[in-house]
Structures are given as C-alpha cells and as structure tokens.
Amino acid sequence: MDIYALKNILKFLSVIGLAVSLFLLTPIITGLIYHEDMTSFMFFDLVLFSINACIYLVLRKHEMKLSIKDGILSVNLVWILLGIAGAVPLVLYTEVTWAEAFFESISGFTTTGATIYSNIEALPKSILFLRSLTHWLGGMGIIVLGVGLFSLINPSGSMALFKAESTGLKMEKATPKIKDTAIRLWGIYFLFTIVNALALKLAGMNYFDAINHAFSTISTGGFSTRNASLGYFDSSSIVWITTFFMIISGINFLAHLRLFSSADTSGYKREEVMWYLALFVFLSLALTFVIVIVDGDTVFHAVTHAFFTISSVLTTTGFATLNYEQWGHLAISIIFIAMLIGGNAGSTAGGVKVIRYVILFKNIVLEFKRTLHPNAMVGLFVDKQKVSSQTISSISGFIFLFVITNMLLTLYLFARGFDAMTSISTALAAVGNIGPGFSLTGPVFNYAFFSDVDKVILSIAMIIGRLEFYTVFLLLSRSFWKKF
Numbered sequence: 001m002d003i004y005a006l007k008n009i010l011k012f013l014s015v016i017g018l019a020v021s022l023f024l025l026t027p028i029i030t031g032l033i034y035h036e037d038m039t040s041f042m043f044f045d046l047v048l049f050s051i052n053a054c055i056y057l058v059l060r061k062h063e064m065k066l067s068i069k070d071g072i073l074s075v076n077l078v079w080i081l082l083g084i085a086g087a088v089p090l091v092l093y094t095e096v097t098w099a100e101a102f103f104e105s106i107s108g109f110t111t112t113g114a115t116i117y118s119n120i121e122a123l124p125k126s127i128l129f130l131r132s133l134t135h136w137l138g139g140m141g142i143i144v145l146g147v148g149l150f151s152l153i154n155p156s157g158s159m160a161l162f163k164a165e166s167t168g169l170k171m172e173k174a175t176p177k178i179k180d181t182a183i184r185l186w187g188i189y190f191l192f193t194i195v196n197a198l199a200l201k202l203a204g205m206n207y208f209d210a211i212n213h214a215f216s217t218i219s220t221g222g223f224s225t226r227n228a229s230l231g232y233f234d235s236s237s238i239v240w241i242t243t244f245f246m247i248i249s250g251i252n253f254l255a256h257l258r259l260f261s262s263a264d265t266s267g268y269k270r271e272e273v274m275w276y277l278a279l280f281v282f283l284s285l286a287l288t289f290v291i292v293i294v295d296g297d298t299v300f301h302a303v304t305h306a307f308f309t310i311s312s313v314l315t316t317t318g319f320a321t322l323n324y325e326q327w328g329h330l331a332i333s334i335i336f337i338a339m340l341i342g343g344n345a346g347s348t349a350g351g352v353k354v355i356r357y358v359i360l361f362k363n364i365v366l367e368f369k370r371t372l373h374p375n376a377m378v379g380l381f382v383d384k385q386k387v388s389s390q391t392i393s394s395i396s397g398f399i400f401l402f403v404i405t406n407m408l409l410t411l412y413l414f415a416r417g418f419d420a421m422t423s424i425s426t427a428l429a430a431v432g433n434i435g436p437g438f439s440l441t442g443p444v445f446n447y448a449f450f451s452d453v454d455k456v457i458l459s460i461a462m463i464i465g466r467l468e469f470y471t472v473f474l475l476l477s478r479s480f481w482k483k484f
Helices: 003-023 025-033 039-058 068-093 098-109 125-140 142-153 158-165 178-202 207-218 236-249 253-262 271-295 299-314 329-341 354-372 389-415 420-431 452-466 470-476
Strands: none
Touching: 003 025, 003 039, 003 068, 003 125, 025 039, 025 125, 039 068, 068 098, 068 125, 068 452, 068 470, 098 125, 098 452, 125 178, 125 207, 142 178, 178 207, 178 236, 178 253, 207 236, 236 299, 271 299, 271 329, 271 354, 299 329, 329 420, 354 389, 389 420, 389 452, 389 470, 420 452, 452 470
16 A cells, blocks of 8 residues: 555544544533543543544645545445444443444444343443444444545545445435535434434433434434333334334435425435335235234234334334234244345445345346347336446345355354354344344344354444445455555
C-alpha cells in the first residue's frame, strides 16, 4: 500500500472516529441523567476523540481522493473498528468477555439484533441507550454518514465510499451531489425516528423506552430495553405502530426522499416495492390463518401478531411479542420464508432484498422463452428499464455467495454439536442480519451459550452479510492487493 492511499484511509477513519466519539456523548448524558457513574465511559470517549483528532490534525492538509480499493478497505476497517469501539463500554460496565462484547457491538452496528444478555432490564440505562444507538448509526449506514461528513471536508472520492457501502443494485442519487443525498437521507431517517418515538410515547411507553425502540425500529435492528421485547408492553397499539414503521423502514429510503423533496410518489410504485408489500400481506394473511386454526385465537389477535411477526422478520428487525415457535411447523415454515426475503435495496433492512428475487425470477422466465424461441430478441426489464447482463451476473454471484456463506456457517455450527434447526436458522439470522432464529436461538432465547470463538465467527458473518459479500470477499483476492 502506498503512503497516499494510507493517508486517505487514515483521514477518513479519523473523521468517522470523531463522529462516533461525539455520538457516544449521548449514552454518557443518559447515564448522568439516571445518576450512573460515567467516569470510565467519559475517559474512554475522551481517548477515542483525542486519537482521532490527532490523526485528523496531522492529515488535515492532505487532499483525499479515495479509489474504489481505498473505499472497500476503508469500509471493512470501519466495521471492525466500530465493533471494538462499541465493545469497550460493554466490557467496562457489564460482566462480559471481549468476544461477547464485540459480538454485541457488531450485532448492534450491523442491525442484526442478536444479543448475549439474558437479563436486559438489569443493564445500566447508559448501556441500553448505547445498544440502541449502535443500531441507529448502523441502520442508515455509518459510511453514508461518513460520505456526508467526508464530502463537507473534501468532495472528491465520495462516490467510491458510497459504492462500497450502498446496498442498492445501481448507484442512484436523488440530488446532483452525493453529499446532499446522504445528508437528506439522514434527515428523513431522523424525522421517522422522532415521529416513531412520539407515537410510541402516546401509545403508553415512557420516553426512554420510546426513544430506544424508535432507534431499533427505524434501523430495523431489534434491540429492546425489555427482556420480553415488545411483548412486555402488552399493547396492540404499540404493536401496530411498530409494524407500520418497520414496514416503511424496509422500503428504499430514496423513495421516501423523493416524496419529501418533491411530493413524488413514483418511488413507491416500483416493482420492488409492490412485490415487497404484496409478499408482506400474503405471508401475514397466511400466518393469520395458521394462528387461528392452530391456537384458536380471535381474528384481531391473530392478525395483530401475524402482521407484526412477518414485518419483523421480513425487514430483519427481530422484535418479538411472543414465542412464535409455539404456532407449529407450518407457521415456522411461513416465517422461515420471510427470513429468506429481506427488505428493499436502499433500505435499512438486511437479507437478500426483494429486487434480487424479482430479477432472478424474471431471468428464469426469460431463459424459458429463449429455450422455446432461440431466435427471439428478448430482454429483461424492471420498471420499464432494461437490466444489464452485468447486473444479472452480479445478482447471480450474490445469491451464490449468500448460499455458500450460509452453508459453511451452518456446517460449522452443526459440527460444533448444535441441532440442524439451530445451525441453519442461526446462520441465516447472522448472515441476513435478522437476529432471532429458531430452536436454541429462537425469539425467547439469546446467543449467550455460544463459545467465544463461535461469537467471533458469527460476528464476522454479520459483517459479511451487512456489507453484502463482495466488499468483504474482495479482500481475499490477490488482484485486490496487486498495485494497491
């Protein structure tokens, strides 16, 4: 690596580090409000700020221009360093190992929502807020925040980072400058969080619970301040409010941005959004039918918990109101299908993303047509725009990497002695950034029983899933490091 690339990466990482250190003031303030001893936390945040400030001051006159390789390496380093930074307060204030703290931190920043804590309500308020904050920062993407800050400092190179982090299949800007798009996206994100928190407060939550759950909902993360998650509140109003905000958070945020910027609703009429909503309604109604038949619940109770559960799993949020494994095998099958789908590209949700399935199935139909009519000139169109062969190839590669990664992690967990359902669902929950799985990692359990080595491997799987495979696996390529 040449010195210019190293300076680029270090300066960018220092900007992210400074931003994170400022955000960490909020859990410190929370702790002080609740009369907790924040001395160690404040010292750590001061050290974090000072180190990054020194690096930035040394490189302040350095003109950054990140290449694609610089951006990819920066993104990977950011997630590792975020995991470490988020782990330190957990080690200082709770009785966990470094591996457990790193797992919890990565689970937060990747918005996976898997936890190693058995008694969440016993945690200090500052730590509860920190967990929710990691969700909120990771939800829209810490790199998108970095793009905005980075562009304010030096506008060159921003696109490289956005390409490395963006979950969209195609680079798409709602404004001429990428920094404006990033900042406006965060504005929408912040607005949704405030509205969600106020709605939860009006529905009966206290301010602390409302803010924390809004952070987890809009980021589609799933960390709760209660051991029983949203089931603690026993409120259908809270369940429906959360269902609504989970669903809109699973929609491409550029669609929301167009609505707020120019009252343009075309973003909601795209095929991906239509399929996403159709799948949500279909799976929810199917699960409602199963609950009514199996449990004999009232229709309203069944609809409430079915729509909530599907929205939670489909958007990879991971909240729970009750133990859905008790609904039987057919219900588990329906929920498992939702786990495989995910939200929209460009949303805070994880998973494969609906648009990839749309293109994949359209390509299968296209291959049938080509087989039957070899001389026909046919193309693949989404929203009346032709999809390039490069995009189709990229999606095929993504699906292959998704399957292989899940398969390898499943085999590892199975070899470790866990049952098949635990191994398969835990792998999918980690790689898909979902959180809860089935069996030993079901909605009423946690990840504390895994060994430290298991937790580190699962943490890496969460990062791989969050960065959508290519960004991480490119580091294993010899050509990536050639002439770096």
